[in-house]
Amino acid sequence: MNCLIVYAHPNPKSFNAAVLKTVTDNLSATHTVQLIDLYADHFDPVLRFDDDHKRRDLTSDPATKRYRDLVTWADQFIFIFPIWWSGMPAMMKGFIDRVFVAGFAYHNTNTGLKGHLNGKAWIITTHNTPAFITPFAQDYGKVLKGQILKSCGIRPVKISQLTGIEKNSDQERQKKLAMIAQTAKTI
Incomplete structure (x- = not known):
């Protein structure tokens, strides 16, 4: 299976980074895995519409071609990101806005x-x-599950919410990572 991980967190020492490592370490070796690390890629999340940037041209934007190719290639998507102020990081939202576009997705x-x-x-x-x-x-x-991925044809969509992270003890965090490892092994 072709697994595409889309990851958005600016700190390579964060708990999200530990989640990413846990996922990649526990996916089956029979899968082909590609990673889009939006911060490491310096992805430009800004969607521009002006005389030089037309909405209708987003499906052929050379700046997002590699990402569209990976999205088309994937059988399994894994999105890893924090929720900040009830939303996804601007980097992830910009990725969705610029890649999952009309005419393509x-x-x-x-x-x-x-x-x-x-x-x-x-x-x-x-x-x-x-x-x-x-x-x-x-x-x-x-x-992301109900209004974006499902609308683009991606089904089923599973969500794992890791809550209370800031106040979790190391032991509680390890339990959460063990749960993620178990789920990753079933993909």
Whole structure:
């Protein structure tokens, strides 16, 4: 299986980095894995529309061609990012805005969006929201699942929310990483 990991965290020593390492260490060796580390790539998240940048041209933007090729290549998507202020990092949002574009990832129909992509996804988010509030909180992991990936044809989509990270002990963090390792082994 072709696994594409899309990762967004600016600190290479963060808990998110530990999540990324846990995922990559526990995916089956039979999979081919590619990583898009948006911060390491210095991805430009800014979507521009002006005389030189037309919305209709996003499907052929040379700056995002490598990313579109990887998205098309993938059978399994794994998104890893923190939730900040109830949203995904601007880097991840910019990636979605610039790569998952009309004409490439989907097109509009009279009854809604028709997805062009295939595969399944696993979204791993970290945040400090207490676990008991998580079901009620606006969470861009849920937005990515229900309003973006599914609309683009990617199904099923699983979400793993790692909550209360800032206050977790090292032992609690290790338990969360063990859970991620178990899930990664099943892909």
